[in-house]
Amino acid sequence: MxxxxxxxxxxxxxxxxxxxxxxxxxxxxxxxxxxxxxxxxxxxxxxxxxxxxxxxxxxxxxxxxxxxxxxxxxxxxxxxxxxxxxxxxxxxxxxxxxxxxxxxxxxxxxxxxxxxxxxxxSDVLQIKSTPITAMDSVFQGEQVIDRQMIESLPSGNGDITSLLRTNPNVQFDNNQLSSKTPGEIAPADISINGARPWQNLFVVDGMTMNNDLDPGNSNDSFAEISGRSQGMALDTDLLEDIKVYDSNVPVEFGGFNGGVVEANTRDPKKDFHGKVSVQMSRSEWTRYHLNEDDPDLENFEAGFGNDSQPEFKKIITRATLEGYLTDNFGLMGSFSRKDSTIPTRVFAVSNQTETANVAETQTRRIDNYFLKAVWQVNEDWKLDVSLTHAPETAKTFGPNSVYSARDMEAGGESISARLVWNAPMARVEQNLSWSELNTSRYSDSDYLIFWRSSTTKDWSTSAVASEGGFGDIEETQKTLAYKLKADWNSFNWLGLDHSVQTGLELSQNSASYERSKPHSSYTVASTGTCVGSDPYCSIGTTKEGWPGQYANKMTVSQGKVAFDTRSWALYLQDEMRYGRLTVRPGVRIDGDDYMSQTTIAPRLAIELDVFGDNKTRITGGANRYYGRNLYAYRLRDGIAAMGTEYSRASQSSEWVKGKQNANDSKFNQLKVPYDDELTLGLSHVQWDTEFAVKYVKRMGREQVSRAWGSQIGEPSEDTSTLAANYYTYYNGGKSDADIYTLTITPLQAFTLGSTRTSGQFAMDWSKINNTGLSNYSASIGATYVEDPTIQYDGKFMKYSDMPATNYNRPWTARLTTITEIEPLHLTWSNFLRYRDGYRRIAATGKKVQHEGKDAYVWAETPFSGALTWDTRIAWQVPTAKDQAVFVNLDVTNLLDKQIVGATENSGLPTYEVGRQFMLEVGYTF
CATH class of the missing domain: 3.55.50.30 (Phage tail protein beta-alpha-beta fold)
Structure with a gap:
C-alpha cells in the first residue's frame, strides 16, 4: 500500500x-x-x-x-x-x-x-519511509524493531535474533559466525546483560516460546541431544515488530534472568495482497578464513564431520497471501522453507578405503506454516487466532562410523487465541495457547557395535571400527497456558495520575524423554568361528591378531521419563505521574509445583523529566527477575537406568540377562535462580537528536551448577541404583555484570536531494563475570566446585569472579544507517560494528601459592578487534498499482576482514566467515 x-x-x-x-x-x-x-x-x-x-x-x-x-x-x-x-x-x-x-x-x-x-x-508501489527509532519507551529499557526496520536491515537467515545486533545490551555466541559452519540456518543464541542464553524469555503473540527441555546442552551423544533456547525458529517475514526488554522490565514478564524478546505477528492487510520470493546463498559466494596452522585443515577442506562445511547451498522460499474476506474478518496465510545442503565426508581423509570415500550429504531444513485469522467483532472486541507449524530437521552423521546417519528434529506446533476487549474501565487482553515443542533424534540404525578393525571391518584407520548409531530419542514439551492482562483506565487519586496494570497467568506443562524403540549397543571378544547367520559375528583378522570377533556384551536401552507441572503468576503495576516525575512500582508473584517454590519479584522504575519538556530525562530502577528451572534437571534422572546389560559366553550361547544400569543423575529440588538489577540512565534531546547513556548492574545468584554428588557432600548410598560418580544439580553459581551503553539517535531523517537517511550509533562497555559454576550443562570438575581462589591475569580472585569466556566482548560500537532514494525505488541499509577482540581465557595447568594454599593459574590471550560492515541494497521495480518486483542483495563482512571468533582447545584461533553474498528476488502485489 x-x-x-x-x-x-x-x-x-x-x-x-x-x-x-x-x-x-x-x-x-x-x-x-x-x-x-x-x-x-x-x-x-x-x-x-x-x-x-x-x-x-x-x-x-x-x-x-x-x-x-x-x-x-x-x-x-x-x-x-x-x-x-x-x-x-x-x-x-x-x-x-x-x-x-x-x-x-x-x-x-x-x-x-x-x-x-x-x-x-497510483499505478506504482511507493517506498515506505523507514526511521530508526531510539530506545523508545520511558525508563530506557525497551527497544522496538518495527516492520519497516525488519524489512530494511540485512536479515541473515531471516531469524529473530539476527535482527538484535543493533541492541547494545545483546551479545552473541563466539562461534555464531564461524568460517567452518556457514551452512547452518538455526537462529543464534544470545545473551542479554550477561545472563545465560537459556535464561532469556521469548514471547510470540503473548505465548511463551522457550525450549526448556535442555537448551544449554551442546552435546550430541548416546543419551543427550543438543538444544537451544528458542523453541521455534520463526521467520521474520511473519512479524509486525520485535520488542527487546533489557532492563526495567515490566511485571507483565517473568521467568527470565537476562531479558525479554517479544515478537508480534502481523495482522492481515485490509485489501488482498501477497508476496512470493526466493533467496539464495552458497559457498561460491562466500569467502572462508581458515587457519593455515590448523592440523585438521585437510579434513575441513574434505568436509569431514558435521561442523566442516567448505561447500553449502542455502535456498529460502517464502509465500504469503492475506486480505479481509468481509469488512471485519481477515486471513493471512504464510509459508517459508529454509534449506541448506552440505556435502560431507563421514571418514577422515587419512582413511582412503572404498567405504570411507563414499560422498554423503548433510541437510538442514526449517519450515514455517502460519495461518492467522483476525475478527474485529466491533469497536470494542477483537479476536485473533494463530496456527503455527514450524518443524526443523537436520540430517547428520556419526563420524568414522558406517550406517550412522540420523535425523535431528526440533521446533513444533502451536495454537494461540487472543481476545481483546476495550471495556469501559480497562483494556482487557486474554490469551489461550497450546504448544508442543520437541528436540528429537531418529537414527537409521537401532544398534551400535564397536568392532575391532580387521580385514573385513576395514573402514577405520584406528583400532575400533564403529557401526550403527545412538538410536532414537524423543524429548517433548507440551504447554497449555492462559493469560489475563488488564490495563485500567488512568485515574487521578491523591494528586497522582495512576495507570494500573494487573494480570494472571496459569499453565499446565508436560515434559518427557523417551526411547520408544529398544536400542542395543555391543562390545566384542575374539572368536575363531561364526555359527549361523549372526550379524554380530565376523571372521577376519584384527589388528590385534584375532581370527574373528563376536558381540559378547550387550546393553539394551528403552524407557521413558515424564512428569507434569503446574505454574501460576499474579502481578500488579502502577505507573504514577506527578508533574515531571513518573514512578512505576510493581510486584510479580510466581509459583509452581516443579520446585515447590513461590517467588516474589519487586520491580521499581523511576523517570524524571528534568525541565518538563520531554527533552532531558533521568531514569533509574531496582528490579528482581526470577528465572526458570529447566526440565533437564529432572528428565536426566532415570535415563541411564533405562539400560539393561546382557552377556553370552560364546557366539553360539544364548544371551543372559544381567543387571540394570545404575542411575547416573539425581534430581534435587532447587531454588529459583534470580538476578537483581540496578539501573541509572540519562537521555537528552538536542539538535533533533536523542543522546542516551545507561548503566545496568546485574547480580545473578542461586544459579544452577552441576557436580558429582560426592563433590558437594551427597555421596551415593547405594551404588547399585545410583552410581558412585553420579551427577546432580545445586544452586552453586553466581554472576555479575556491569554494562554501560551509549546511543545517539537522530529523530529526523537527513534529507539530501531526493534521498532520506536515518541512523543510530550505539556503543557498550561490558564487564561480565560468569563461569562454569553458572552453567548447568558444564562439568567443571572437583577443583572448582567450591569456588576456590585462583590467579587470573596476575590477580587473585574467586573462580566465580573470573570473566565469562563467551558472550563477553569488552566493548562494541555499532552504526546503523538506512538511506531511501525514492525516485529510484532504492533503499540502502548499512550496519557497521567494531568489536573489541576476542579473549581466550583458559587454565594453564600451573599452580602458585596463595595464603598457604595452591591456586590454579588462568591466563588470558587477547586477539585484535575488527570492523565488520554488513549492507543491504533493496530495489523495487513497480509494475502496476500496489505491485512490484523486488530484489534484495545482502553482503555481510563487506570488507572481508579476518576476525578471530574463538579458539580450539589447543589455543589455535579460528576465524569468522569472510565476505558473503545473499540474494533475494520476489514479487509483491
Missing amino acids: PSPRLRCVSLSGYRSLSLAVLLGMPALTLAASPGSSPQSHHEQQQHFQIPAQPLATALIAFSQQSGWQVSAESTLLTGLNSAPVNATTSPENALARLLRDSGLQWEVTSPESASILPPAE
Missing part, C-alpha cells in the same frame, strides 16, 4: 489542554483547544502509549495524548486497525506509526492539525 505522506509546513503551534470529540457525524474530528505555549515541532517529543486497536479509537487516544486535532471521514476508518505506538517521539512520527498498515495517507493542514486522506490513486 502507499505509505502515509507528510506535507512539509511550518509547525509552530500550541499545546493542547482539552479534547473535543464529535461522534455520529459523517466526518470525525478530534480537536484540542489551544494553550499559550508555542513550540516548534522539533521540540514536541512526547510519550505515546497507544495499543493496537480500531483506528477510530486509536486516533482519539492520539489526540488526547498529543493535543493535535485530527480530521477524518468516518467511512475511511471503518474496519481498520491501528499499529501500536509505545514511544517517546514526535506527534508526526506517532501518527505515521498508527496509520502504517492502514493504507491511508495524512497531511499536516495547520499547526497541530492533520487530516486523514484516502489511499493515493
Whole structure:
C-alpha cells in the first residue's frame, strides 16, 4: 500500500489542554483547544502509549495524548486497525506509526492539525519511509524493531535474533559466525546483560516460546541431544515488530534472568495482497578464513564431520497471501522453507578405503506454516487466532562410523487465541495457547557395535571400527497456558495520575524423554568361528591378531521419563505521574509445583523529566527477575537406568540377562535462580537528536551448577541404583555484570536531494563475570566446585569472579544507517560494528601459592578487534498499482576482514566467515 505522506509546513503551534470529540457525524474530528505555549515541532517529543486497536479509537487516544486535532471521514476508518505506538517521539512520527498498515495517507493542514486522506490513486508501489527509532519507551529499557526496520536491515537467515545486533545490551555466541559452519540456518543464541542464553524469555503473540527441555546442552551423544533456547525458529517475514526488554522490565514478564524478546505477528492487510520470493546463498559466494596452522585443515577442506562445511547451498522460499474476506474478518496465510545442503565426508581423509570415500550429504531444513485469522467483532472486541507449524530437521552423521546417519528434529506446533476487549474501565487482553515443542533424534540404525578393525571391518584407520548409531530419542514439551492482562483506565487519586496494570497467568506443562524403540549397543571378544547367520559375528583378522570377533556384551536401552507441572503468576503495576516525575512500582508473584517454590519479584522504575519538556530525562530502577528451572534437571534422572546389560559366553550361547544400569543423575529440588538489577540512565534531546547513556548492574545468584554428588557432600548410598560418580544439580553459581551503553539517535531523517537517511550509533562497555559454576550443562570438575581462589591475569580472585569466556566482548560500537532514494525505488541499509577482540581465557595447568594454599593459574590471550560492515541494497521495480518486483542483495563482512571468533582447545584461533553474498528476488502485489 502507499505509505502515509507528510506535507512539509511550518509547525509552530500550541499545546493542547482539552479534547473535543464529535461522534455520529459523517466526518470525525478530534480537536484540542489551544494553550499559550508555542513550540516548534522539533521540540514536541512526547510519550505515546497507544495499543493496537480500531483506528477510530486509536486516533482519539492520539489526540488526547498529543493535543493535535485530527480530521477524518468516518467511512475511511471503518474496519481498520491501528499499529501500536509505545514511544517517546514526535506527534508526526506517532501518527505515521498508527496509520502504517492502514493504507491511508495524512497531511499536516495547520499547526497541530492533520487530516486523514484516502489511499493515493497510483499505478506504482511507493517506498515506505523507514526511521530508526531510539530506545523508545520511558525508563530506557525497551527497544522496538518495527516492520519497516525488519524489512530494511540485512536479515541473515531471516531469524529473530539476527535482527538484535543493533541492541547494545545483546551479545552473541563466539562461534555464531564461524568460517567452518556457514551452512547452518538455526537462529543464534544470545545473551542479554550477561545472563545465560537459556535464561532469556521469548514471547510470540503473548505465548511463551522457550525450549526448556535442555537448551544449554551442546552435546550430541548416546543419551543427550543438543538444544537451544528458542523453541521455534520463526521467520521474520511473519512479524509486525520485535520488542527487546533489557532492563526495567515490566511485571507483565517473568521467568527470565537476562531479558525479554517479544515478537508480534502481523495482522492481515485490509485489501488482498501477497508476496512470493526466493533467496539464495552458497559457498561460491562466500569467502572462508581458515587457519593455515590448523592440523585438521585437510579434513575441513574434505568436509569431514558435521561442523566442516567448505561447500553449502542455502535456498529460502517464502509465500504469503492475506486480505479481509468481509469488512471485519481477515486471513493471512504464510509459508517459508529454509534449506541448506552440505556435502560431507563421514571418514577422515587419512582413511582412503572404498567405504570411507563414499560422498554423503548433510541437510538442514526449517519450515514455517502460519495461518492467522483476525475478527474485529466491533469497536470494542477483537479476536485473533494463530496456527503455527514450524518443524526443523537436520540430517547428520556419526563420524568414522558406517550406517550412522540420523535425523535431528526440533521446533513444533502451536495454537494461540487472543481476545481483546476495550471495556469501559480497562483494556482487557486474554490469551489461550497450546504448544508442543520437541528436540528429537531418529537414527537409521537401532544398534551400535564397536568392532575391532580387521580385514573385513576395514573402514577405520584406528583400532575400533564403529557401526550403527545412538538410536532414537524423543524429548517433548507440551504447554497449555492462559493469560489475563488488564490495563485500567488512568485515574487521578491523591494528586497522582495512576495507570494500573494487573494480570494472571496459569499453565499446565508436560515434559518427557523417551526411547520408544529398544536400542542395543555391543562390545566384542575374539572368536575363531561364526555359527549361523549372526550379524554380530565376523571372521577376519584384527589388528590385534584375532581370527574373528563376536558381540559378547550387550546393553539394551528403552524407557521413558515424564512428569507434569503446574505454574501460576499474579502481578500488579502502577505507573504514577506527578508533574515531571513518573514512578512505576510493581510486584510479580510466581509459583509452581516443579520446585515447590513461590517467588516474589519487586520491580521499581523511576523517570524524571528534568525541565518538563520531554527533552532531558533521568531514569533509574531496582528490579528482581526470577528465572526458570529447566526440565533437564529432572528428565536426566532415570535415563541411564533405562539400560539393561546382557552377556553370552560364546557366539553360539544364548544371551543372559544381567543387571540394570545404575542411575547416573539425581534430581534435587532447587531454588529459583534470580538476578537483581540496578539501573541509572540519562537521555537528552538536542539538535533533533536523542543522546542516551545507561548503566545496568546485574547480580545473578542461586544459579544452577552441576557436580558429582560426592563433590558437594551427597555421596551415593547405594551404588547399585545410583552410581558412585553420579551427577546432580545445586544452586552453586553466581554472576555479575556491569554494562554501560551509549546511543545517539537522530529523530529526523537527513534529507539530501531526493534521498532520506536515518541512523543510530550505539556503543557498550561490558564487564561480565560468569563461569562454569553458572552453567548447568558444564562439568567443571572437583577443583572448582567450591569456588576456590585462583590467579587470573596476575590477580587473585574467586573462580566465580573470573570473566565469562563467551558472550563477553569488552566493548562494541555499532552504526546503523538506512538511506531511501525514492525516485529510484532504492533503499540502502548499512550496519557497521567494531568489536573489541576476542579473549581466550583458559587454565594453564600451573599452580602458585596463595595464603598457604595452591591456586590454579588462568591466563588470558587477547586477539585484535575488527570492523565488520554488513549492507543491504533493496530495489523495487513497480509494475502496476500496489505491485512490484523486488530484489534484495545482502553482503555481510563487506570488507572481508579476518576476525578471530574463538579458539580450539589447543589455543589455535579460528576465524569468522569472510565476505558473503545473499540474494533475494520476489514479487509483491
